[in-house]
Ligand SMILES: [Zn+2]
């Protein structure tokens with residue numbers, strides 16, 4: 662098992678039925694990292710990543726079988742979980758075109774539209790069966806301000822702190 666990115670390891674994406682894996686899409690991992698930052702996540706949990714052909718979950722042609730999909734839950738720094746709708750919104754904002762809500766707090770994301778798949782766009786609700794395939798104008802974006810946008814980046818704070826220290830040193834030197 663190996664590290665795919667700062668917050669994801671290949672072991673998190675193995676098939677639930679047999680433990681096998683294939684190379685996961687780089688774009689999938691890149692976008693999951695973007696979501697991690699945007700949502701200021703404590704952790705993104707992968708409920709299901711790769712599914713082999715014997716795995717009974719999902720359709721025989723679903724994007725999980727190609728290593729380009731993940732069903733995820735996103736935990737906030739305070740330990741609580743974002744809703745499925747929140748995850749769908751963040752997923753759309755980082756560029757995912759395959760998004761399926763799984764009530765109450767999980768969401769399917771896949772890289773269709775940017776990587777080869779039979780359909781290029783899908784918004785759905787896997788719990789209620791609602792499918793917006795014919796409504797290409799559908800959006801999950803409701804203008805939520807996520808924690809990752811609200812809080813200043815730690816590096817910025819550090820820089821301000823350093824600046825203050827330098828000013829103090831200068832003040833002491835010349836006063
Ligand atoms: Zn399997």
Ligand SMILES: [Zn+2]
Nearest residue numbers: 730731732769
């Ligand atoms: Zn899925």
